[in-house]
Amino acid sequence: xxxxxxxxxxxxxxxxxxxxxxxxxxxxxxxxxxxxxxxxxxxxxxxxxxxxxxxxxxxxxxxxxxxxxxxxxxxxxxxxxxxxxxxxxxxxxxxxxxxxxxxxxxxxxxxxxxx
Ligand code: TYC
Numbered sequence: 769x770x771x772x773x774x775x776x777x778x779x780x781x782x783x784x785x786x787x788x789x790x791x792x793x794x795x796x797x798x799x800x801x802x803x804x805x806x807x808x809x810x811x812x813x814x815x816x817x818x819x820x821x822x823x824x825x826x827x828x829x830x831x832x833x834x835x836x837x838x839x840x841x842x843x844x845x846x847x848x849x850x851x852x853x854x855x856x857x858x859x860x861x862x863x864x865x866x867x868x869x870x871x872x873x874x875x876x877x878x879x880x881x882x883x
Pocket of ligand 1: 809810811812813814815816817820839840842843876877
């Protein structure tokens with residue numbers, strides 16, 4: 769007859785009562801990064817270049833020099849990604865740009881798509 773297996777027997781759920789409190793720290797946190805969305809500006813023939821630069825400065829916090837470069841990229845290539853954000857922030861940027869452009873009667877278009 770063997771008595772030893774009873775000394776440190778596991779519980780039904782696989783845990784034991786050996787006093788180990790380190791287990792939770794070793795498990796991987798179950799946080800997931802949110803999906804990201806590219807916010808893009810589209811070219812058109814009518815929106816003034818300086819207005820696009822102002823949009824990039826005001827709503828995307830981009831400095832004048834880099835804003836000018838991005839504007840020229842959109843002008844030449846047709847569109848450019850101007851930022852990557854979680855859904856709600858991307859959606860807010862799109863709405864801000866579209867609203868600002870509409871109020872100034874410019875046809876500038878801003879869109880978003882999942883990265
Ligand atoms: N193509 C416009 C012009 O020549 C400038 C422009 C740049 C418009 C970027 C929109 O997203 C844009 N005035």
